[in-house]
Amino acid sequence: MKKTPGLYGLMAEFDDPNDVIAAARRAYAAGYRRMNAYSPYPIEELAEAIGFHRNALPLIVLIGGVLGGLGGYLLQVWTSVIEYPINIAGRPLHSWPAFIPVTFECTVLGAALFAVLGMLALNKLPQPYHPVFNVPRFELASRSLFFFCIESNDPKFDPQETRRFLESLGPREVTDVEF
């Protein structure tokens, strides 16, 4: 994996979502793998086009829900049966139906916390600095423009070759992304 010093990648700018998806598909077909696309709103096809399929988040949320639910239930059983048992008219200490509401709430809380924190962790956010912000027009990625970036650590990356390839995709502009 060769690395071009000082260059994070090459960024192509588009103003139509269909163009950026087509560009990503062409780049994937041309053998590029280390690339990313930036859009002002979620586009499912774009993630697919750059070859991003695996998503660990649902599993993380499931784990969070199971941990929350188990934790909530066991907390109630432990406090009501073991740590602080009170005999009220001989009623069972392990009165599970009464424990359901709190168990449910803890399940949802665990799952929701894991969903948000898991999403941020997988996305490696918060991340105050990223090279793509060095592209002056990139601030329009959160407004109206679409960007497609082939990164310099891609095995196929070559400053001249890749630039020519990107320019063949019909972008408005191709810019260097510096570190």
Added chain:
Amino acid sequence: MAKVEEPLHQSLHEISGAPPVIEPGHTFASVTDKISTIVLRRRTPLWWLVGFGLSFTLAMVLFYTIGYLVLTGIGIWGNNIPVGWAFDIINFVWWIGIGHAGTLISAILLLLRQQWRTSINRFAEAMTLFAVACAGLYPALHTGRPWLDYWLLPYPNTMRMWPNFRSPLIWDVFAVSTYATVSLLFWYTGLIPDLATLRDRTRRRGAKIIYGILAMGWRGSARHWHRYETAYLLLAGLSTPLVLSVHTVVSFDFAVGIVPGWHATIFPPYFVAGAIYAGFAMVLILAIPLRKVYGLEGFITMRHLRNMAKIMLATGLIVAYGYMMESFMAWYSGNTYEAFMIRNRMTGPYWYMYWMLILFNVAIPQVLWVRRFRGNVPLLFVVSLSVSIGMWLERYVIIVTSLHRDFLPSSWGMYSGTRWDYAMFFGSIGLFLSLFFLFIRFLPMISIFEMRTILPQAEVAGEKPTATRLPETGGPQESPA
């Protein structure tokens, strides 16, 4: 390419017959600019200052009351045996209920793919958060020693005491704190891409730093969006049963007790419907002036108002059914105390409260059956106010008339709120409005990125991804543009 798509998009609207959820002619840039300018413009409008000033004055009344309450004790309220629960729980249930519409709009309507929710979900979610904050004040202060409120939570302590998990009151602690946390997570997650937009658009250094920190370096990467959408959808899925559970648990506070008028299995669904009813009324109360002063009629269209009016009508009918069933069961059960309770509600010393409730909550909202009235904005505003008052009266009737005359005539009594009760109630409205004014000044009140997704030009050419879609084979599947 987008031009090729346009006729198809228009014809879809013609086929469905529904008016568009966004004014035609908008672009990604125009939507972004229109919403973010409200936040980013330097001059604060005069009406905002006046509105915030008035709301904050009311909020100061609340703070003063709380100060006096903490120094004196809850004896300054009107609650006393037999009516040990009064304004504190009436207002708690009222505020919690109002919050429910926010979650309903953001979660349930998202799962049902109701596109029209997009322009109202953000401020409805904010409304939820602020309403829950106001609600939380009441039980926290009703404990009498709010500095010991952490005793409500299970934590290892030197007294070796634990909360009683068989009590609905502790379920309430878990339900409301979970609801507040999840609502905050949902709201903040939804805000992240918009905070990034504000960070990129602002020209002021201070604002750039603050929005930049809050946006956490969001850059709209396709991989990020993919995980983001998963997280958002899962949060919606989690919030849906959560929101239904919260008011169910709140209704257990009553239904698990054996007091006549409370001990009813209809309480959970009837409370949830009432919550949504009150919540949509509050969304309309906030949306109608907002769209007017900010000129957002293109985003919050008549279709939104009409849809909300329909939801209000439907949930209002469920609530009316609840009132009917309460009366019916009082008779059908043959229980003397239940029968007395309902007679006492209708003809006892608080009869006027009951009939005002029927007027505000059942009679007046029936005008929404008429299509012309659903399109009459000032009338919708008045009906929403009526529902808000009606829902407050409902809690007053349920709580006060059930408690003031229960099984033993020797323990009957009367209740009325003191000036401190009213000061706290109106003060909490002031707090709610103050928070809301701050929100509309500093954060985008409409989700910008979601508005972009409903524009015609956001539609991607080719088929929508479906389950039948072939897996990627490594080559391009469609001819490139």
